[in-house]
Amino acid sequence: MISRKGWIPAILLVLSLVLIAGCTGPAEKTVKAGDNVTVDYIGWFDNGTIFDTSIASVAQDAGIYHPLKDYTPLSFIASSGSMISGFDNATMGMKIGESKNVTLSPAEAYGEYDPEMIIPVNMTDLTSQNITPYVNQTLYVGYTGQQVRVHSIPNNTTVLIDVNHPMAGKTLNFQITVRDIQPGNV
Structure with missing residues (x-):
């Protein structure tokens, strides 16, 4: 039989084993x-x-x-x-x-990179916003700030914009x- 003094350490030992066994740290x-x-x-x-x-x-x-x-x-x-x-x-x-x-x-x-996501844009749409486009220029579009890239400028009226994610x-x-x-x- 365990004396009263022995009960406290025994209870603490049992409680600590239960806590260790049941806890997920x-x-x-x-x-x-x-x-x-x-x-x-x-x-x-x-x-x-x-x-x-x-x-x-x-x-x-x-x-x-x-x-x-x-x-x-x-x-x-x-x-x-x-x-x-x-x-x-x-x-x-x-x-x-x-x-x-x-x-x-x-x-x-x-x-995947999609070549169909290269779209034509009128040069005037960019110049009216004080943008002078050049090849490989990064532009930020609309409220979302989506990044697009100037792919090429085939003539004085059209800019091809690559809207693929970088x-x-x-x-x-x-x-x-x-x-x-x-x-x-x-």
Whole structure:
């Protein structure tokens, strides 16, 4: 039989074993659809050129640092459609602190390059907005600020604008590190 003094350590031992056995610590959470996920990432092309990152020191080392960019971890709702599908899918099932390298085909990223998305625009539509177009010029369209590129200027009245996403047709590589997972409202 255990004395009264012996009961307290025995109860504490049993409670601690129950808590340890039944608890899921933060490092054991895994990304599920609807969760608010926070990640750090580095994106690079197959040739090794880094095109984007959430980490300032990596951007500086790669020569792509921009002082107006907010170099903080990226947050998004898993499976909400707010991220490119391959990136979103890659985070599913990851745990806090886990890192993963993934290669995304164009279909998993920004789609295949479509030559039919090169559209003619009247030169006057641009010059009336004080834009003097030149080949490879990047323009930002409308309220969304969508990026388009001047593909060519075949004559004095027409400008061909490429409305493909700038990353269309490209294979993208990412290193993804999950920093936080907050359960979604299910």
